[in-house]
Amino acid sequence: xxAIKVIFYLMILLMIGxxxxxxxxxxxxxxxxxxxxxxxxxxxxxxxxGNIQGAQIKIWSEKNFFFAGSRKVLPDTVTEDTxxxxxxxxxxxxxxxxxLYHFNKLAEHxxxxxxxxxxxxxxxxxxxxxxxxxxxxxxxxxxxxxxxx
Amino acid sequence: xKINHIFYLMILLIISxxxSKEVKxxxxxxxxxxxxxxxxxxTVAFEIVGYVTGTDVKVWSGKNFISVGRFKEDSVYKDNYxxxxxxxxxxxxxxxxxxxxxxxxxxxxxxxxLGIxxxxxxxxxxxxxxxxxxKSNYTIExxxxxx
Numbered sequence: 001x002x003a004i005k006v007i008f009y010l011m012i013l014l015m016i017g018x019x020x021x022x023x024x025x026x027x028x029x030x031x032x033x034x035x036x037x038x039x040x041x042x043x044x045x046x047x048x049x050g051n052i053q054g055a056q057i058k059i060w061s062e063k064n065f066f067f068a069g070s071r072k073v074l075p076d077t078v079t080e081d082t083x084x085x086x087x088x089x090x091x092x093x094x095x096x097x098x099x100l101y102h103f104n105k106l107a108e109h110x111x112x113x114x115x116x117x118x119x120x121x122x123x124x125x126x127x128x129x130x131x132x133x134x135x136x137x138x139x140x141x142x143x144x145x146x147x148x149x
Numbered sequence: 150x151k152i153n154h155i156f157y158l159m160i161l162l163i164i165s166x167x168x169s170k171e172v173k174x175x176x177x178x179x180x181x182x183x184x185x186x187x188x189x190x191x192t193v194a195f196e197i198v199g200y201v202t203g204t205d206v207k208v209w210s211g212k213n214f215i216s217v218g219r220f221k222e223d224s225v226y227k228d229n230y231x232x233x234x235x236x237x238x239x240x241x242x243x244x245x246x247x248x249x250x251x252x253x254x255x256x257x258x259x260x261x262x263l264g265i266x267x268x269x270x271x272x273x274x275x276x277x278x279x280x281x282x283x284k285s286n287y288t289i290e291x292x293x294x295x296x
Contacts, residue, residue, distance in 0.1 A: 085206055101219060
């Protein structure tokens, strides 16, 4: 009986130890952009859906992020492709992207400090944030994604 | 008898709950391009590392892929990007392109071969209905997993 108990506890330890850590808050996987807004001085500069038309997907792996899509900013009639990628760090909801590639060359090699929140299948990114993780409301961006299943 | 049941149940739990996703989708994750070659009419039309330098990173999620990078050819930098959905069945791989730097590919479905050995992933395309490459006209891409 004692031996069975030992095996029992050993197996519980095995179950806990052998499984990969549960990555509840990691954004790993593919996401579809459903909402985006650029606010400056309490005014909406751009909004999707709204004066931005198009689509974008974003994929996170363990250390990298990538996005690709296309958009048209009304009243402009030209559609431009959006694409980029880089590395990221996430600690709690404090999220930092280091951009390696970007359709806007000004963004390349920049580090963006953001807030990233995942609630069920919705992921929200908001940036820029200050050193205390507070959104800089004078001029900020928000993007919402839903997980692609 | 009851203890036996618990014992077997726990073994089942261990087998079913751990790491099964990675075995099903070994391509999932981020990969760094190491080698790229396009053969057209038995001639090397494009090669990295060769007369073209640069790099590309590709990520697979299980259903979607995105690749982003930049090449330098004749001192001119060219951005490269593509994204879409994919299906993988054995080594038979199919990409449906939603976004691509070359607009001719957008909306197209391309059949390929995809093989993974350890941390190396190889894509070869196009292939015919029988999964065969035309050795005079094909593209091969080799990636290593980003850890």
